Amino acid sequence: MTQRLTPDICVIGAGSGGLTVAAAAAAFGVEVVLIERGKMGGDCLNYGCVPSKALIAAGKHAEAIRQASDFGVGIGAGEIRVDGQRVHDHVHEVIAAIAPNDSVERFRGLGVNVIEAEARFIDHDTVRAGEFEIAARRFVIATGSSPLVPPIPGLDDVEYLTNETLFDVKQRPAHLLVIGGGPIGMEMAQAHRRLGSQVTVVEGQIALGKEDPELTAIVLERLRVEGIRIIEGAKVTRIAPSARNGEASAGIELTCEDGDGASFKVDGSHLLVATGRKPNLEALDLPAAGVEFDRAGIKVGSNLKTSNRRIFAIGDIAGGLQFTHVAGYHAGLVVQQILFRLPASFRPALMPRVTFTDPELAHVGLTEAEARKEHGDRLEVLRFPYAENDRAQAERRTEGRIKVIADRRARILGASIVGAGAGEMINLWTLAVSKKMSLSDIRAYVPPYPTMTEIGKRAAITYYAPLTRNRWVRRLLGILRRFG
Ligand SMILES: Cc1cc2nc3c(=O)[nH]c(=O)nc-3n(C[C@H](O)[C@H](O)[C@H](O)COP(=O)(O)OP(=O)(O)OC[C@H]3O[C@@H](n4cnc5c(N)ncnc54)[C@H](O)[C@@H]3O)c2cc1C
Numbered sequence: 001m002t003q004r005l006t007p008d009i010c011v012i013g014a015g016s017g018g019l020t021v022a023a024a025a026a027a028f029g030v031e032v033v034l035i036e037r038g039k040m041g042g043d044c045l046n047y048g049c050v051p052s053k054a055l056i057a058a059g060k061h062a063e064a065i066r067q068a069s070d071f072g073v074g075i076g077a078g079e080i081r082v083d084g085q086r087v088h089d090h091v092h093e094v095i096a097a098i099a100p101n102d103s104v105e106r107f108r109g110l111g112v113n114v115i116e117a118e119a120r121f122i123d124h125d126t127v128r129a130g131e132f133e134i135a136a137r138r139f140v141i142a143t144g145s146s147p148l149v150p151p152i153p154g155l156d157d158v159e160y161l162t163n164e165t166l167f168d169v170k171q172r173p174a175h176l177l178v179i180g181g182g183p184i185g186m187e188m189a190q191a192h193r194r195l196g197s198q199v200t201v202v203e204g205q206i207a208l209g210k211e212d213p214e215l216t217a218i219v220l221e222r223l224r225v226e227g228i229r230i231i232e233g234a235k236v237t238r239i240a241p242s243a244r245n246g247e248a249s250a251g252i253e254l255t256c257e258d259g260d261g262a263s264f265k266v267d268g269s270h271l272l273v274a275t276g277r278k279p280n281l282e283a284l285d286l287p288a289a290g291v292e293f294d295r296a297g298i299k300v301g302s303n304l305k306t307s308n309r310r311i312f313a314i315g316d317i318a319g320g321l322q323f324t325h326v327a328g329y330h331a332g333l334v335v336q337q338i339l340f341r342l343p344a345s346f347r348p349a350l351m352p353r354v355t356f357t358d359p360e361l362a363h364v365g366l367t368e369a370e371a372r373k374e375h376g377d378r379l380e381v382l383r384f385p386y387a388e389n390d391r392a393q394a395e396r397r398t399e400g401r402i403k404v405i406a407d408r409r410a411r412i413l414g415a416s417i418v419g420a421g422a423g424e425m426i427n428l429w430t431l432a433v434s435k436k437m438s439l440s441d442i443r444a445y446v447p448p449y450p451t452m453t454e455i456g457k458r459a460a461i462t463y464y465a466p467l468t469r470n471r472w473v474r475r476l477l478g479i480l481r482r483f484g
């Protein structure tokens with residue numbers, strides 16, 4: 001027997017975006033149905049941010065032990081031992097510690113009607129999920145994305161990993177091959193290398209290619225120094241099982257072609273495919289709801305409304321930036337419109353992003369290249385190195401720099417930081433860009449000493465350096481001196 005529900009809001013997908021809409025609506029006493037076909041918490045909690053950052057943390061500990069002797073701290077002779085099962089358990093303990101926040105029980109406790117089933121539109125204003133038909137006043141689609149696996153000949157003949165299976169591996173891979181040098185590929189390459197695997201990354205174009213090459217060069221140099229082989233501009237043309245160096249388990253062989261068409265082979269024990277994402281659209285039957293979409297995802301305006309004005313799309317499925325904080329921010333904009341009938345508009349330029357390699361790579365606002373397109377040469381590009389910072393010296397973390405982009409009137413347009421703690425330090429600049437602050441605001445505030453955040457203020461001060469040599473300023477100082 002089908003049960004008909006008529007809530008104010010029906011949210012499809014209980015990941016970063018959907019959970020935020022459901023919790024906010026319930027907090028205001030609005031009737032809301034939340035439909036989830038898989039695990040509560042979506043990609044971020046189960047297969048994305050949380051397990052990847054937990055694995056990165058394990059790798060950091062291994063690396064800290066390796067570098068401890070630089071600080072006069074030792075562990076005696078011998079190699080660092082990594083217990084693969086224990087690393088696996090650590091990652092899953094972290095997921096388990098956070099999972100109650102996203103659980104069915106918690107959301108039911110908040111007053112949300114949670115349905116554990118797959119959702120599908122049957123017409124412009126009705127969704128079917130399990131034995132329910134939901135005719136809501138507004139729908140929010142937050143169904144996220146999945147790994148996009150390219151059709152490389154032979155791929156289906158080997159056991160390959162994606163972010164959905166990587167965190168279930170219990171034994172350290174002897175040699176991890178990674179196809180794709182984006183944030184997933186590079187973060188996971190470094191974590192595995194630090195935990196003792198050999199790692200080779202094959203990237204079709206440029207590794208971390210969406211970021212400023214001046215700063216990615218510093219990350220890539222460090223990854224190479226740690227022993228990761230990064231092959232750029234190469235196409236994988238064939239994948240096949242291989243018997244590796246007499247080892248019992250069969251390995252995997254990639255046949256690749258470089259930019260000049262020359263063929264070469266790379267051999268490893270495991271393969272991670274990290275070649276981008278595809279939107280979770282298929283199950284929804286969007287044509288039945290009159291919702292337009294393309295290969296990137298559901299088409300939305302800046303207010304996140306779809307071509308059916310009663311339906312919103314947020315997070316990864318909305319085809320733009322794919323980050324947890326963006327999904328959460330989208331959720332807030334949608335709640336503002338549905339609950340309070342207030343207009344809202346998404347401004348992607350204000351969204352920060354961080355790649356959690358070590359050194360971290362963080363950015364907000366316009367990159368130098370983007371700013372040059374908009375402002376031509378009427379720009380200030382200010383830099384300051386970590387090596388000039390006392391705390392960075394104390395921590396022996398001197399690699400890295402900040403790069404700040406401002407217009408000729410000193411308004412801050414963007415900032416990029418590569419170095420230790422860059423992901424924390426970008427917060428200040430995110431506020432600066434969103435509040436249209438100027439370099440004088442940063443010059444005037446006082447960061448505590450000794451912190452790495454001071455490099456931001458030092459970069460801002462370089463803007464004023466020419467003043468110290470200005471003839472008129474020097475004359476003015478001379479006049480003022482006469483007053484005693
Ligand atoms: C390895 C990895 C690391 C990442 N690291 C970071 C990071 O450090 N920082 C960051 O900001 N972002 C990170 N991301 C990106 C981040 O995980 C996503 O941007 C975020 O999860 C998107 O949230 P969402 O709500 O759009 O989708 P999701 O969190 O994926 O949730 C979508 C939910 O919808 C459900 N669903 C799908 N179709 C249906 C249907 N028809 N019916 C019912 N339910 C359905 C799915 O089961 C899923 O639970 C990472 C991603 C990966 C893969």
Ligand SMILES: NC(=O)c1ccc[n+]([C@@H]2O[C@H](COP(=O)([O-])OP(=O)(O)OC[C@H]3O[C@@H](n4cnc5c(N)ncnc54)[C@H](O)[C@@H]3O)[C@@H](O)[C@H]2O)c1
Binds near residue numbers: 209234235
């Ligand atoms: N720290 C973070 O916030 C974080 C971490 C991981 C993922 N994410 C999110 O998840 C998204 C997806 O990450 P991703 O790394 O999978 O995707 P991506 O699209 O950013 O990078 C994929 C890379 O794979 C390469 N590639 C594609 N097909 C290839 C092929 N056949 N052979 C070789 N190389 C190929 C591309 O050139 C690209 O560099 C990111 O864009 C980001 O939004 C965020």
